[in-house]
Amino acid sequence: xxxxxxxxxxxxxxxxxxxxxxxxxxxxxxFRDIAPQTPVHVLVIPKxxxxxxxxxxxxxxxxxxAGFMRxxxxxxxxxxxxxxxxxxxxxxxxxxxxxxxxxHLHMLxxxxxxxxxxxxxx
Ligand code: 5GP
Numbered sequence: 001x002x003x004x005x006x007x008x009x010x011x012x013x014x015x016x017x018x019x020x021x022x023x024x025x026x027x028x029x030x031f032r033d034i035a036p037q038t039p040v041h042v043l044v045i046p047k048x049x050x051x052x053x054x055x056x057x058x059x060x061x062x063x064x065x066a067g068f069m070r071x072x073x074x075x076x077x078x079x080x081x082x083x084x085x086x087x088x089x090x091x092x093x094x095x096x097x098x099x100x101x102x103x104h105l106h107m108l109x110x111x112x113x114x115x116x117x118x119x120x121x122x
Contacts, residue, residue, distance in 0.1 A: 001051045001052075001055075001093075001101065002051075003049040003050065003051055003101070003102075004101060005049065007100055007101050007102050008100055008102075009043075009045050009100050009102035009104060010049070010102055012029070012031065012045075013029060013045070013047060019031035019032070020032040022042050022075055022078055022079065023044075023071060023074050023075045023078050025067055025070065025071055025074070026047070026067055027046060027047055027048070027063065027064045027066075027067025027068050027071070028044055028045065028046055028047060028067055028068045028070075028071035029044075029045055029047060030042050030043065030044045030045075030071060030074075030075045030078075030107075031043055033106070037108065038108040038109060038110050038111060038113065039109070039110025039111055040079055040081060040086070040107070040108070040109040040110035041106065041107070041108055041109075042075055042079065042106075042107040043104045043105065043106060043107075044068070044071055044072055044075055044104065044105040044107060045102060045103065045104045045105075046060065046064060046068045046103060047064075048060060048064055049102075050102070050103040051101050051102065051103060052090075052092050052093065052098070052103050053090045053092060053103055053105075054092065055103065056068070056103045072088065072105065072107070075107060076107070079107075079109065081107075081109040081110070084109065085109065086107055086108060086109035086113075087106075087107075087108045087109070087113050087116070088105050088106065088107050088108075089105070089106050089108070090103070090104065090105050090106065091106075
């Protein structure tokens with residue numbers, strides 16, 4: 001999928017709309033989700049124009065990959081969630097019900113999160 005720079009996270013990166021920033025480095029920005037689903041719900045996004053985790057993995061430079069991965073650890077330290085634990089996930093495309101087409105990790109924490117996903121009746 002072609003990257004569309006009118007998505008909401010691109011606007012946050014440009015500073016066109018505000019965010020509740022938790023952490024930033026040269027390659028990544030982390031901010032609180034506007035509609036948190038757990039007591040702690042932070043989104044970590046790369047600064048580059050990637051739609052999905054797969055695209056990021058395939059196309060990002062080594063520096064971007066490293067900077068992004070380091071940001072995840074820094075966010076966990078900043079939030080104090082490393083010891084109690086968390087869940088980190090990324091929704092991809094249609095089947096993953098991805099809403100914002102700029103790659104992001106959800107960092108969910110602050111309570112016991114139960115099993116990974118709900119079984120789906122088909
Ligand atoms: P997705 O379904 O794409 O994995 O998740 C998108 C997430 O972005 C949702 O959890 C939603 O609440 C969050 N979100 C959507 N718009 C905004 C916004 O303007 N600001 C912030 N901080 N989060 C947003």
